[in-house]
Amino acid sequence: MAYLLLYLDDIVLTASSTSLLQVLINQLHSAFAMKDLGPLHFFLGIQVCHTDVGFFLSQEQYAEAILDHAGMSHYKPASTPVDTKPKVSASMGKLATNASFFRSIVGALQYLTLTRPDLAYVVHQVCLHMHVPRDVHWTLMKRIPRYLRGTMEHGL
Structure with missing residues (x-):
């Protein structure tokens, strides 16, 4: 399973496995000019902090x-x-x-x-x-x- 959130030129992509995520990233790279900014930190004014138990979202x-x-x-x-x-x-x-x-x-x-x-x-x-x-x-x-x-x- 994979989720793609797209808003104008901002994309958040996640998948149920690392291998699926990498396949999707490679397919997107072949079709579009884009760069991978790594783990999510900020999206649409929402700060995302990774913790041991999940994510902390704040604005x-x-x-x-x-x-x-x-x-x-x-x-x-x-x-x-x-x-x-x-x-x-x-x-x-x-x-x-x-x-x-x-x-x-x-x-x-x-x-x-x-x-x-x-x-x-x-x-x-x-x-x-x-x-x-x-x-x-x-x-x-x-x-x-x-x-x-x-x-x-x-x-x-």
């Missing part, structure tokens, strides 16, 4: 990029990704001044949930307000990068 660099984009690189870390206050409503507060910036950060946070299931609930709650974000939704969203600041090394 630490991607999380740093989100903090930089949001202008929150130096914010104080939060201990949880969501505040314990009740959910905010869709009509509470004033309209956010820069809705597209809000959406870009929330979209980036959605991708981060691939290796950070601890963020899934709160990111979903923020996504509910992407169509018409308000200042209270911005406050809710800002807690997520603050939580990231203190948990950058988390992953799967």
Whole structure:
């Protein structure tokens, strides 16, 4: 059995045996101009670390990029990704001044949930307000990068 993941010009190839993997690599080399970069370390913003028991997947660099984009690189870390206050409503507060910036950060946070299931609930709650974000939704969203600041090394 073999698996080939292909995204634009990035390829991840693995097989059930070393001999099958080598045959596939040779066939690909004969048909395409490509080079073997060795064991997987990074793919689509996901860092892959090989351990004795398997793989550790994280998006630490991607999380740093989100903090930089949001202008929150130096914010104080939060201990949880969501505040314990009740959910905010869709009509509470004033309209956010820069809705597209809000959406870009929330979209980036959605991708981060691939290796950070601890963020899934709160990111979903923020996504509910992407169509018409308000200042209270911005406050809710800002807690997520603050939580990231203190948990950058988390992953799967």
